[in-house]
Amino acid sequence: MRAATLTDFGAPLTVRDVPDPRAGGGEVLVEVLATCVPPYAAEVFSGERRYPLEPPVVPGVGGIGRVVSVGPDATRLRTGDIVWCDSTVRARDDALTPDITLQGWSSRGEGGARLARHMHDGPFAELMRVPTENAYPLPEAAAADPARWSALGVHTIPYGGLLAGRLQAGETILINGATGNLGSSAVAIALAMGAGKVIAPGRNQAALALLTDRFAPRLTPVELTGDEDTDRAAMQAAADGPIDMALDLLPPQAPATATRAAAMTVREYGRIILMGGVGMLGGADLALPYPWIMRNSITLRGQWMYPRTANVGMIRLIASGALDLAPEHVTRFTLDQVNEAITHAAKHNGPYDRTVLTPIG
Structure with a gap:
């Protein structure tokens, strides 16, 4: 098969022939139809973000695929099925605190690194093997436009945060980073889940205007000044x-x-969910006042990625029409154009702007 390989940090990806992956027990082999290129992919491949990838590696974060073969443990999946391949791979030998890796992208701790060496390569290739439990069947509509459905790789992340915060219908939620790729996704999903009002702070006036045009009156934009108390x-x-x-x-x-x-x-008894990257590149860490948290009975929670059930919930939101993918702008690139796609994604990182790699054309 052909694949785009990161041979070293700071080097362009190389498209070349590599051996076809072989799916073992508990794994599925899929033909990759489409995968979203994250806007920050260039920062990962340059080494700026210091992700624990081990080159040479075929990168990427999940994708839409067609099942080529399944193992003996698959009872529902069939050859030819269109599936969403979730990149969040969990070790199977600890149900309480499983080691986690993002296949072809990142990992957590030594256990996650060991798992990453096994599930090493991601979707920037014609074929990819994934754990059986990471292949989620999609409705027939996805087969007609897999590139658009590959936005699952974006939407499922903030959906995990909204689930962690137990968002209820009619509530008011503030999305910090609402003008970005993940933040704007969170805005759309929160409203699809029934949020009564979304507060969308940001400095990008054009992005705030786009959000307002699409979601007013349930969305209220706030242009930030950079002064903490004023904002x-x-x-x-x-x-x-x-x-x-x-x-x-x-x-x-x-x-x-x-x-x-x-x-x-x-508010008092309010919830705060942290999913961003503040502090990852150095600088001051987050400092919240102990008395304020305690006296106001604040729930503060970190959330990395999402539970497995979030994949099913997100697919249902899209399939039902509650979350409409039609307004999203999708730009497609072939595998040979992978480096152009990475550059394009970095420049087009605003709300509902998707850069998609289509490895088999």
Whole structure:
């Protein structure tokens, strides 16, 4: 098969012939139809983000595929099925705290690194093997436009944060980082789940206008100044009532003060979910006042990725039409154009702008 390989950090990906992967017991072999290229992929491949990838590696984060073969443990999957391949691979020998790797992308701890050496390669290739439990059947509509459905790789992440925060219908939620790729996804999903109001802070006026045009009056934008106290007051005023939950999806480059300003807008008994990258590249860490957390009975939770059930829930939201993928802008690239796709993704990182690699054309 042909695959795009990261041979070394800082080098362009190389498209070349490599041996076909062989699926063992408990695994499925899929033909990769489409995979989203994350806007920050260039930062990963340059080494700037210091992800624990071990070159040479075929990278990528999940994708839409057609089943080529299944193992003896598969009782529902069939050859030819269109599936979503979830990149979040969990070790099977610890149900309580399983080691986790993001196949072809990242890992957590030594156990995750060991798992990554086994499930090493991702979807920037014509074929990929995945654990049986990571292949989720899709409705027939996905076969007609797998590139558009590959946005599952974006949407499922903030959906995991909304599930972790137990978002309820009618609640007011603040999405910190709403003008970014993941944050704008969170906005759309929160409203699809029945949020009464979304507060969308940001500095990108064009992105805020786009969100407002699509989701007003249930969305209220807030243009940030960079002053923590001023911004907190503006976000609370925009809510015109209590903020039940804050979901932070800011990137590593953002200052901790921006996360704190948003987090401390929540009401008594409010919830804060941290899913962003603040502090990953150094700088001040997040500091929240102990007395404020304790006296206001605040729930503070970190969430990395999502539970397995989130995949099914996200597929249902899209299949039902509750989350509409039609307004999203999709730009497709072939496998030979992989480096162009990476550059394009970095430049087109705003709301509902998808860069998609189609390995088999």
